[in-house]
Amino acid sequence: MLCITLPDGSKRTFAHPLTVADVAADIGHGLARATLAGSVDDRPVDTSFRIDRDARLSLITQDSPEGLAILRHSCAHLLAMAVKQLFPGAQVTIGPVIEEGFFYDFAFERPFTPDDLSLIEARMHELAAADLPVTRRELPRDEAIAHFEQQGEHYKAELIHAIPEGESLSLYRQGDFEDLCRGPHVPSTGRLKAFKLTKVAGAYWRGDATKAMLQRIYGTCWPDTKALAAYLTRLEEAGKRDHRKLGAQLDLFHFDDSAPGSVFWHARGWTLFQQLIAYMRARQDEADYIEVNTPDVMDRGLWETSGHWFNYRDAMFATTTEDERVFALKPMNCPGAVSLFAQGIKSYRDLPLRMAEFGKVHRYEPSGALHGLLRVRHFTQDDAHIFCTPAQMQDECARSIALVFAIYRDFGFDEVAVKLSTRPARRIGDDATWDALEAALSGALERMGIAYRVNPGEGAFYGPKLEFVLRDAIGRDWQCGTLQVDLNLPERFDIHYIDEKDQRQRPVMLHRALFGSLERFTGILIEHYSGLFPLWLAPRQAVVLNISEAQGDYAQRLAKALKRAGIRATVDVRNEKIGYKIREHTLQKVPYLIIVGEREMTEGCVTLRAQGGTNLGRLTLDSVVARLREEAQPPCGSTPC
CATH class of the missing domain: 3.30.930.10 (Bira Bifunctional Protein; Domain 2)
Structure with a gap:
């Protein structure tokens, strides 16, 4: 009899050795379907790993950080397999997990194009749908070197040469593709359902600028399509918020x-x-x-x-x-x-x-x-x-x-x-x-x-x-x-x-x-x-805009009064239509626009417009100053920062 201790302290006994997948199935069919790998006595292993002695076992599912990393690493292998099928002349190098995704570096005679990425991603989906079993084997170091050199995978052979002699290495196979890897990996390619390739870039072999330039294909992988869609939406939003783009737009x-x-x-x-x-x-x-x-x-x-x-x-x-x-x-x-x-x-x-x-x-x-x-x-x-x-x-x-x-x-x-x-x-x-x-x-x-x-x-x-x-x-x-x-x-x-x-x-x-x-x-x-800074932080807190040339001097006087009150204000008295000026300063994300026309100048007031287009009506300059000074108070207390 062997005893398996689970994370909650409960124990299960079995009359003979069995795999991690067998233990998951014994607990429940739902858990068996969700299990990607296991941890036996704190050692990450595949679901096919055979347990033949008393051990502590944790089951790794796709909803855990460890499971997500396994999904992404397995997806990197799927990417390499697709590239090798579509571009047999490409050599594979390394494909690690990174934050929110993975990448794989390839040596290829020309740069990969966006059209190539579309073809590769489509082939990855075909291979995932085929639900190919993923199997592991071990080879002595010298045999592993010979194996990859025979395949023309010289970068893999170079990696193995750096490993101390006498060590056994693990290889993972899915279909006709085999890669050097420590593992663990998903039981089959069918577990990879929600992924997308995002970009391609150059990268030096082993990060050394004196060595060959490789093609690095980036991708992301998630437990389900809903999580993938949420990530891609976040990625799109991040693109809109890119500080380099906004830095130019806002003249920073x-x-x-x-x-x-x-x-x-x-x-x-x-x-x-x-x-x-x-x-x-x-x-x-x-x-x-x-x-x-x-x-x-x-x-x-x-x-x-x-x-x-x-x-x-x-x-x-x-x-x-x-x-x-x-x-x-x-x-x-x-x-x-x-x-x-x-x-x-x-x-x-x-x-x-x-x-x-x-x-x-x-x-x-x-x-x-x-x-x-x-x-x-x-x-x-x-x-x-x-x-x-x-x-x-x-x-x-x-x-x-x-x-x-x-x-x-x-x-x-x-x-x-x-x-x-x-x-x-x-x-x-x-x-x-x-x-x-x-x-x-x-x-x-x-x-x-x-x-x-x-x-x-x-x-x-x-x-x-x-x-x-x-x-x-x-x-x-x-x-x-x-x-x-x-x-x-x-x-x-x-x-x-x-x-x-x-x-x-x-x-x-x-x-x-x-x-x-x-x-x-x-x-x-x-x-x-997204460039819409709180008022205390905004480089320009307000811009005074005149509707016609007749209010130019009035607008200038208002801007000076705002500055004397400690408000970071500028004035725009260009001979442009007021709609054009409003749109321009709105795009530059100025918190407040102070608009003056003939009526405002006659009555000694202003029209205040907030970012986003909210019209706050006609106000006296004193009330505008009081409003902006209160809102612009730094969060560190009453003393101006």
């Missing part, structure tokens, strides 16, 4: 090849950017931070002491001066903050010391990775470094976490997920130090009753971190803020404070960014609001 910024990955802010975009800085400055002042600033260029020795030179050199911009000194543009603000702390003697009475900096940093990103405001080489961080005693560490973590949630709520982000990234393989500091730091972050979250997910091995090289992921108006997730706890940099720079017993002690250092990159956060906000 542009990019130029003379400075790849660096933003050229136009006046309106810079106004928006400065509103974010002013908001954060007010928030930080309220939370007892001091604001500092450190140099953009610093000597290599500083980066060697911090560890960045050895762990981050490939992403740094550096130069050598005529006296052979090496300087680097800062990729992070941390060493500058440590240098500030080291100036003068610090007492325990000075702690916690919360130093904020809107620091410009520079990081080399490959040109193919650059993406509007979301991935740049030169950006501004709303950084803060908090120096505290070990006893204050958890309280300071909790304060920072509370501030993150409060700030995101002000921008309409009510759904925030938290990830705890723990020690990576490549790190500085001993295990005891990492134990203490990880406990401080998890302890603060648990004390506050905040759920979190652990990302093993994803911490920074100098300390664990929390990542704050917010969900936008159309359901997309964005990782923005971070909080990192660090005892390693204080040790490396040998900084200290004097405690109550007049003894030197090492402070704890917290690294904290809430927006993260201001450029990236601006891009997220543009898409979240």
